[in-house]
Amino acid sequence: MTALLERRLTRTTVRSRLEALDQGTLVIGLIVAMLILGGLTTQGFLTTGNLSVVLRFSAAIGVVAIAQAFVVLGRGVDLSVGAMALVAGQVTLELMSRGWSELAAVGAALGVALILGLVNGFLVAVVGVPALLATLGTGQLLLGGIKVGLLQSNLYSVAPDAFLRRLGMGSVLGIPTAVFCLLVVIALSWFCWSYTSFGRLIRAIGDNPDTAWQMGGPMRRVQIGSYLIAALLSAFAGFLIMAREGSVTTTGAAFSPLLFAALTAVVIGGVSLSGGRGSLLGVAAGTIFISLIVNLLTLNSLSPALQDLANALTLVVAIVLDAWLHPRDEETAKSGDL
Amino acid sequence: MKIKTVAMIALLALVLTGCTSGRPDAAPGNAAAGGTVSLTGGVPEVVQPLEVRQLVHDTMKDKRIAFIPLLYKGYKITTEWGVQLQRGFESLGSTFTVYDSNFDTDQMVRIIDDLIKSKKADALILHNPDLNVLTQQIKEAQAAGIYVVVLNMTSNQSGDVFIGADLVSMAEEITNKAAVDCKADGKNQIALINGPATDPWNVLYEEGVKTAAEEQGLEIVDTTDSKWQADLASQQAATMIERHGADLCALMVPWDVVALPAGNAVKTAEDEGRVAKDQVGVYAIDSSSDGCEGISDGLIRASIAYDQSGIGTGALLAVQQLFELGNAPGSQRSVAYVPYVVIDKTNMSQVTFACYFGS
Amino acid sequence: MEAAVPLSLAMILSVAIVVMVPLGINDGGSILEEVATKGLLAIGLTVVLVAGGIDLSIGSILGVTALSTLILDRVYGVPMLLVVVLAPVIGAAFGAINGFLIAKIKTRPFITTLVTLIAFRGVAKWLEETYSSRLVVPSTSDIWYFLGQGTIVGIPTPTALFIIILVIAHLSLTRSRWGWHLTSVGSDRRSARRNGINVERSVFSAYILSGALAGFAGLLASARFGRADSGVGLGFEIIVLTAVVLGGVSLSGGRGSVIRAAVGMFVVTIIQQATIVLRMDNGYFATLLAIVLLFFAVLDLKWGTYRERFAAKLSLDPGMTAVGPLIDVTVLDTLWTVNGRLTDAPPIGLGLIEGAEDCAIDDGGHLYCGDRRGWIWRFEGPDHAEGKVFARTGGLPLGHAWDLNGNLLVAVGGMGVQRILADGTTELVANQVKRSRFSLHDDSAIRFADDLDVAPDGSIYVSEFSSRTSAAEYMLEFVECRPNGRLIRINPDGSTEVVIKNYVSPNGVCTSHDGQSILVASTGLFRVDRLWISGPKKGQLEPVLEDLPGYPDNMNRASDGNYWMSFVAMRTPVSDLLMKYPAMRRRMTKELPVDEWFVPQLNVSCVLKFTDSGQVLKVLWDETLENYPMVTSINEHEGSLYLSGVQNNRLGRLELDPEDRGSIDTRRVPMTQQARTSFSEAEK
DSSP states (O other): OHHHHHHHHHHHHHHHHHHHSOHHHHHHHHHHHHHHHHHHHSTTTSSHHHHHHHHHHHHHHHHHHHHHHHHHHTTOOOTTHHHHHHHHHHHHHHHHHTTOOHHHHHHHHHHHHHHHHHHHHIIIIIIOOOHHHHHHHHHHHHHHHHHHHTOOOSEEEOOTTOTTHHHHSSEETTEEHHHHHHHHHHHHHHHHHHHSHHHHHHHHHHHOHHHHHHTTOOHHHHHHHHHHHHHHHHHHHHHHHHHHHSEEESOOOSSOHHHHHHHHHHHHTTOOTTSSOOOHHHHHHHHHHHHHHHHHHHHTTOOHHHHHHHHHHHHHHHHHHHHHHSOOOTTTOOTTOO | OHHHHHHHHHHHHHHHHTOBOOOOOSSOOOOOOSSOOOOSSSSOSSOOHHHHHHHHHHHHTTOEEEEEOSOOTTOHHHHHHHHHHHHHHHHTTOEEEEOOOTTOHHHHHHHHHHHHHTTOOSEEEEOOSSTTTTHHHHHHHHHTTOEEEEESSOOSSOOSEEEEOOHHHHHHHHHHHHHHHHHHHTOOEEEEEEOOTTOHHHHHHHHHHHHHHHHHTOEEEEEEEOTTOHHHHHHHHHHHHHHHGGGEEEEEOSSHHHHHHHHHHHHHHHHTTSSOTTTSEEEOSOOBHHHHHHHHTTSOSEEEEEOHHHHHHHHHHHHHHHHHHOOOTTSOOEEEEOOEEEEETTTGGGOTTSSBOOO | OTTHHHHHHHHHHHHHHHHHSOOOHHHHHHHHHHHHHHHHHHHHHHHHHHTTOOOOTHHHHHHHHHHHHHIIIIISOOOHHHHHHHHHHHHHHHHHHHHIIIIISOOOHHHHHHHHHHHHHHHHHHHHHHHGGGOOSOOOOHHHHHHHHOEETTEEHHHHHHHHHHHHHHHHHHHSHHHHHHHHHHHOHHHHHHTTOOHHHHHHHHHHHHHHHHHHHHHHHHHHHOOOSTTTTTTHHHHHHHHHHHTTOOTTSSOOOHHHHHHHHHHHHHHHHHHHHTTOOHHHHHHHHHHHHHHHHHHHHHHHHHHHHHHHHHHOOOOOOOOOOOOOTTSTTSTTOOOOTTTTOOEESTTTOSOBOOEEEOTTOOEEEEOTTSEEEEEOTTTOOOEEEEEEOSSEEEEEEEOTTSOEEEEEETTEEEEEOTTSOEEEEEOBOOOOTTOSSOOOBOOBEEEEEEOTTSOEEEEESOSSSOGGGHHHHHHHOOSOEEEEEEOTTSOEEEEEEEESSEEEEEEOTTSSEEEEEETTTTEEEEEEOSSTTTTOEEEEEOSOSEEEEEEEEOTTSOEEEEEEEEOOHHHHHHHHOHHHHHHHHHHSOGGGOOOOBOOBOEEEEEOTTSOEEEEEEOTTOSSOSBOOEEEEETTEEEEEBTTOSSEEEEEOOGGGOOSOOTTSOTTSOOOOHHHHHHHO
């Protein structure tokens, strides 16, 4: 009995120590360790050029991760972010190929994001459908609906003189444009999380929805707002990707790698799936962490199958850690709480 | 108790005797395709021109040809073929239908399955995504008396006719081209951004590049699988440039859809000064109008154009021949390759089958 | 019932498609084959959903097993029979990973299986990379063809196997301990745990099963298509999830049937086949799936939320009653005039008892009475000063009576009739009757046994207050006032029979002194009827008392050859008026919370004595309502009247007037020489 008690006590201490630590700091530590190890073992890893490539490729993931973090912070989740990023590019390019001006086409894509965000928010906050299920459905609906309703081609390229192209190249203040965009998004989100009542309310809802409701917070509006922001940011990430690659295909799946990368970044970065917890530092660190992993694996010529496995394992570890650090109350957990 | 046992045994015996394995017979079905067949064993040796024309038209009339590409709408390669097929078959009075599988293998398998089971086609023109996927479907179609023509992507199971590019030779040719450029720069490292391991295109291409690289004394420093995704291709290209730095001189990418993002990555690296201008060239295969744009924009240094509309026309001819000769499906198999040529900025406007639009 | 709504919508959908789309007989074959493979996934997913989880990785498990079976067969030459066994084992191993993470580590099911979806697909791709070049040799085994293209007694093998597995899965989910445990875990995890169910093991087993079924489906898929790429099963999770939700399986756990899920799968496959036959872009199918998934998910959710309200609206249907003249009990100096004769009866078990509806006294003068917490108290005779819990029924103990062997019979609300032996153990006498034919409502359970008495032949007559509502909802019966009650006879051999059906709220039951008839009190119609059980009028029902001023409750024999009866509530002019206007009562139930409903005046203590011919002799009241605010039963024993009340915190013992004392043993079953051995022997 005493032994059992002792064991429990020590376990609690290890856990509480980890819990007290900002996961962002932890991940930064991991990143440093990985940089050192990677630099020692892998040729061409620890060069400024390579690291700037990693940063540039993590820009879009970072934006989607922040989009996801807005929702996860409020104890939701948005599985339609990957679809939204893809569709934003598709819609813009399809409309441009129909002769719309670039500005109008981008506006239309953002309009689609607006509608998606509202529908997601409505389903989750007003109707009360579990967020995972609702956004899974809307993501699928968005991809399929845009494909059959709007698209006329299977492959689109960005015109070389398009303004959007510039998002993918050049630099602002010496920082690659895409990374600069990410920094702007981080700065705005930080302001929103720390200094606006909206940001504090999201956190309050995620921490304890009942209390937030009793406080008289405009629950539904805030939740809908978070899905709206998530959809708009995802669309923006879609533009970043489109600019980088110069083309968009229509054969994406609902569970896109982008979605998983963003989810992993969010969970590793310490934004708990049980809501209310997390920092932008963590999300940014998580994004860089997974980008570095992918980069290391690619540099070591690992096949995509093994890369998939490695990524999935990272996410498994992250959610196991999350479940351990921030357990759900098994007794009061609703069975349908997916 | 005894009665129960006996009853159980009886039931089991009944069930077992009622089982059939459904294994198809080894000999292919002799039944020629449905419809009225006016020609068997080919055209008569001596015949009036008008009569021959009538015979061919009678043979091809109301034949149902199904074309099942990986992807159709807006996809230039397959539409290039499809357009030729469409024009040809319609003028002969046959019914030509495109079944778009939308890059969804499951969908493709189900479409083919449906066509065989409900006997909605007399000939199938397939575009095979994977060496092993359609093995059983090709067998089943032939057993059901349906001719199978496979385009451009080989399958481990042969159809009646294969028409496509001689990818190994093409890969060798473009590698030789890269070798010339590299040697001029005094470099010898090349890297491959390839497709999935079981993709027929991927397997042959890698073989060709390896052979030629060995002959030319080039070193293949890296091989990756882009899964034919633009996102991955550009990421891999960027990583390779970083990793191999100043020694790299060529990225070999066997399809312009992934070669373009790879070229974009190279261009970005050049713009940011991470790699010397014109040090790394992207060498592609296939050149639709998008690919040609890439060449003229300097994203792709050289490519191999092969006769896409020729593949369409070839399939059209092959199907006609199959019906005219009237041999049982699966009884004879043949392979035919189309012409190709290396193109770059200097000659691309002079090659008739380069820079096709898919119409 | 609830699953009928999505399911019927689904059926309408599929019929519409079959009518509109040129689906031929050949498509039937394709559809069956497809249902056989994906249906196995649907069974697995249903089991997991019923257990309160979700499994999105089934498509990937299918893919990885399909490839594994090919590798085992073609590369390693494993005997085909062994491969058939290994396929579900491999699937189960992957399922075990899910199960371990979700049941043991307690990660979230949705997100966890979303990740393992990617991970397992990664394994499949790795297998493909490693082995694909060696998979091209054709299979040599007949079993391979038998699984893919063969038949069993004319049915295609996959379909036959699917049907067998479906039946087994259905039986285990609905008829086995495992299935019940799973369902309770899914419905309410906390209650399941408190009832001693091993929640972790149940959840774990669900994921193992789902994996094993996906593994077997993988074997069938690779036998059917012979595909050796890693893309088999890609995107199946959404298709199967939609099918299962379409089949009415609840996403919130605890509700669902594999058969209905299979029907849902059938509908979805018909839709898919239709899109293929019509040569539609697969975007249409994806869009349609998403719409159906969202629609039915919302339906499931909203249906769950509003079901009870909806059902209550449907089920509560007040009836109109013509009421007779009302006797005014406030008029002075009549037989009925309110008095205080009960007020000073000394209490028994004050503060111990919570709501004894009825009581019984044994040979030794010990008093037994029920308690709304499910207990039976025993107060030691003759002064009844000390009491202890004698037996536990688990339900709401109501009427008491002694049987021919001197054991105590108790009508227990919610549990039927129980017999209590001398050592305090209980045994079930009966809790079921034959379900009446042509009735949608399942009335086979004795839901609300209220009072009982024993006839000379040893059969027990039990009144069932309502066959529709439970004891906790007795208020609904007062409002509805419809013939929902029954009088049930339990024969000495234990068989049961409904002797009066469609009776308005039968309550008190009492065998007449001559043993020829049974008196039954109808609370809702303020009357007492007599059912002849022998003699020339056997089987006939005739009135004894009508238009009583109150709502009658239990009845018992008096020692002078008459009967005692109590009122549970009094009629008032307003309650009488309400009886005439059912629409008004319905509106009341819709617009007012239960505690504001107008029902007959429940706080009353009124006891009366009446003769066999229906003449009221005497009426006793507690006008102060201080000590006995409600009397629901009255028992006479050796010169005392014992007053019990279902909302009182005590019993009362009133000395009888000498004029009321007779010579009959009220506890004895009339016309029998009952030897009360059991309790009296236990005494010695």
